[in-house]
Amino acid sequence: MSNPTDLRYTASHEWVKTETDGSITVGITDHAQELLGDMVFVEAPAAGRKLKAGEECAVVESVKAAADVYAPVAGEVTAANADLDNAPEAINNEPYGAWIFKMKPDNAADVAALMDAAAYQAHVDSEAH
Amino acid sequence: MTLKTTPLNAAHRAMGAKMVDFGGWDMPVNYGSQIDEHHQVRNDVGMFDVCHMRVVDAKGDGVRAFLRYLLANNADKITVPGKALYSAMLRPEGGVIDDLIIYFMTEQWFRIVVNAGTADKDIAWMKEQAAVHAPNLTITSRDDLAMVAVQGPNARAKAWQVLPQTKDATEHLVNFQAADCGEYFIARTGYTGEDGFEVMLPKEKVEAFWYDLNKAGVKPIGLGARDTLRLEAGMNLYGQDMDETVGPLESGLAWTVDLKSERDFIGKAALLANPPSKKLVGLLLLDRGVLRGHQKVVTPHGDGEITSGTFSPTLEKSIALARVPNGVAVGDTVQVVIRDKMLAAQVVKYPFARNGKGLI
Numbered sequence: 001m002s003n004p005t006d007l008r009y010t011a012s013h014e015w016v017k018t019e020t021d022g023s024i025t026v027g028i029t030d031h032a033q034e035l036l037g038d039m040v041f042v043e044a045p046a047a048g049r050k051l052k053a054g055e056e057c058a059v060v061e062s063v064k065a066a067a068d069v070y071a072p073v074a075g076e077v078t079a080a081n082a083d084l085d086n087a088p089e090a091i092n093n094e095p096y097g098a099w100i101f102k103m104k105p106d107n108a109a110d111v112a113a114l115m116d117a118a119a120y121q122a123h124v125d126s127e128a129h
Numbered sequence: 130m131t132l133k134t135t136p137l138n139a140a141h142r143a144m145g146a147k148m149v150d151f152g153g154w155d156m157p158v159n160y161g162s163q164i165d166e167h168h169q170v171r172n173d174v175g176m177f178d179v180c181h182m183r184v185v186d187a188k189g190d191g192v193r194a195f196l197r198y199l200l201a202n203n204a205d206k207i208t209v210p211g212k213a214l215y216s217a218m219l220r221p222e223g224g225v226i227d228d229l230i231i232y233f234m235t236e237q238w239f240r241i242v243v244n245a246g247t248a249d250k251d252i253a254w255m256k257e258q259a260a261v262h263a264p265n266l267t268i269t270s271r272d273d274l275a276m277v278a279v280q281g282p283n284a285r286a287k288a289w290q291v292l293p294q295t296k297d298a299t300e301h302l303v304n305f306q307a308a309d310c311g312e313y314f315i316a317r318t319g320y321t322g323e324d325g326f327e328v329m330l331p332k333e334k335v336e337a338f339w340y341d342l343n344k345a346g347v348k349p350i351g352l353g354a355r356d357t358l359r360l361e362a363g364m365n366l367y368g369q370d371m372d373e374t375v376g377p378l379e380s381g382l383a384w385t386v387d388l389k390s391e392r393d394f395i396g397k398a399a400l401l402a403n404p405p406s407k408k409l410v411g412l413l414l415l416d417r418g419v420l421r422g423h424q425k426v427v428t429p430h431g432d433g434e435i436t437s438g439t440f441s442p443t444l445e446k447s448i449a450l451a452r453v454p455n456g457v458a459v460g461d462t463v464q465v466v467i468r469d470k471m472l473a474a475q476v477v478k479y480p481f482a483r484n485g486k487g488l489i
Contacts, residue, residue, distance in 0.1 A: 037147075037353065038164045040440040041419050041447075059468070061419045063163050063440045064353055085417070092162075 001030040004096055008072070008111055009120035012054075015096060016072045018111055025102050026072060028060060030095040031124050036062040039088040044080035044101045051075060051103065053110065058100050060091065073110035075103040135180035136275055136335050144349050151352055152246040154181045159351035166354035167442040170321055171485050174281035175350035176342050183248035184271040184329055185241040185255070192239050195263040196231060198394050199255065201377055201386045207233040213305040213318055216385055217377045218251065219396025223403060224373035225380065227251050228365060230318060232307045240307075240314070242276075242327075244367050258395070274314075275335035277328050279347060280358075282485060284325030288315070291341045292328075299326070320355065322362025322483035357439050360448065363411065363480030369422055370409065370436040370450055376400060379452060381409030407433065410457060411479030412449040412465070413489055416472040420449035420465060427464040427471065430456035435465065443482040444489055450479070 003009065008016040013032035017025040033039065041061040051057050051071035058069035079102040084090060090098035105111055115123065132155035141148065146157030157178065159166060169175045187196065196204040202216030212233050218226045227247040232240040243251045252270055259266045279288045289296040292315075298308040299315045304324075307316035314329040330338060343349065356366070363381075365371055371380035378386065378400060388400060412435070414420050420438030433453030441448045449465075457463065459478050464471040481489055 037159060038162055041417060043418070061440075063357060063442070064158070066419065066421065 003117040003120055005117045008114035010072045010114060011123055012070045014069060014072050016111060016114055022108060023078060023102055023104050024111055025099045027099045028069060033091050033095045036065060036067055038063050039091045042084040042088045045077045047077050047079055049077045069100060072114060073105045075105040078102045078104055135178055136332050137178045137180060137339055140336055140339050154245060157351040159353045160349050163353035164442045166350045167357050169348050170281045170323055170350055170358055171443060174283040174287050174347050176347045177278040177350050177355055179278050180275040181245035182276055183243050184274045185243060185252060186269045186271055187239045187241060187266055188237055189266040190237060191263050192266055193236060195259060195266060196239055197392055198262060199258055201394055201396060203387045203392060210234060211307045213307060213316060217382055220373055221395055223376040223396045223399035225371045225377055226254055226373060228367050234309060247367060273332055274329050275332045277335060277338060278319050280319045280321040280323045280325035282324055287345050287347050288326050290345045320364055321358040322480060357442055360437050360439050361441050361443055361482035366437055378405040379407045406455055407452050408455055409450055410453055411477040412451050412474040413477045414447035414472060414474045418447060418467050418472050420447045425466040426451050426453055428453055428457050430454040441481055444487045448481050
């Protein structure tokens, strides 16, 4: 699966979508779900929680392993995806649809500074070596 | 470090396996969905590359007497040819060197199957003990043999489809019994809690056997599902549930240790001198989350630790084996520390699932 070009990406394998109101939606990339395998549990941050950029804020667990999800930028959590409580496998089936949480960034410029799809792909390729 | 490979390495890659470093071996962890692979074995049939495990032949007069002394379980329990016995091999101090299966073939030949990561130290230990107690025995690592496990309710039928010449010799086998069929040594054993065979055969034949099984409809299963299957079946994993620092009585293996008979064996005196203060129990997580090895278990009788934990695809809940103080009883609710939270888990009798069904 190729990485959508309308998203931004982090080195820790989160994807970030900017919504029309300036809020962002965050999930984990296809590469990340592929590495983790079958997802069985997601713990998302509560709405209202203030996050620093790079702060551990969610956990995704597959049968194999638990992995932290990090805040891509500083801001405040506005929503968590409750659908994942009963259907964590949605992350495997549709990694770019199954969002984990939404947040209001402190600075829109922080989002623009994240990697684009091509830069992220180069990052993934470099990690494989 | 170069990873060791089995003769099936190319076949795994051709079948789309995700390969991982498993104790120095380049092994398939899954081919597609690990959960689908798990259900495949519980409900139908799957095959596992277990060529990394080691086959050892102990031969010579007095081999039974030697094993009776070497192992915590009593080799005298197996008297029907081909019959197998699961046992721990202990240090004199009582710690577990390895868990293994021995097969009684003749009074001059027992076959032993040991874990991959412990094979070299096991063989060194066996030879060291044999030099003192049974110097006429030969202990041979069968590096010329490969091993494939075919597991699931339809496993035997599929194996016979591929190896019809072995059917007469193997269809009467009871659970935990093997037949020597010339090039193929076929045992009704496994590590999944399902029916099936473990087939030992010459290395140069294993790739063809693997592809023939696949053509007959047997899907390859990775180490990921192997771990969830064995944990559901309540089977210990060496290095996680026990090792040289703990004894068999604290590791859920009391049923394999015979302390009542007159027989002496390595480690017996230490076990008698040090009654265990902890035991292995099953845990079922009541809250949402996933139990994992090394998580702390808080009980009114003191703390314990999870030795193996995972998500059970059969129960669709998280399960674990945990070493806890003796006072903890089945039915108790305990707390497991997961990250910054205390989650409730129930102490349960295991196995958790076998023969296609959940047991909790």
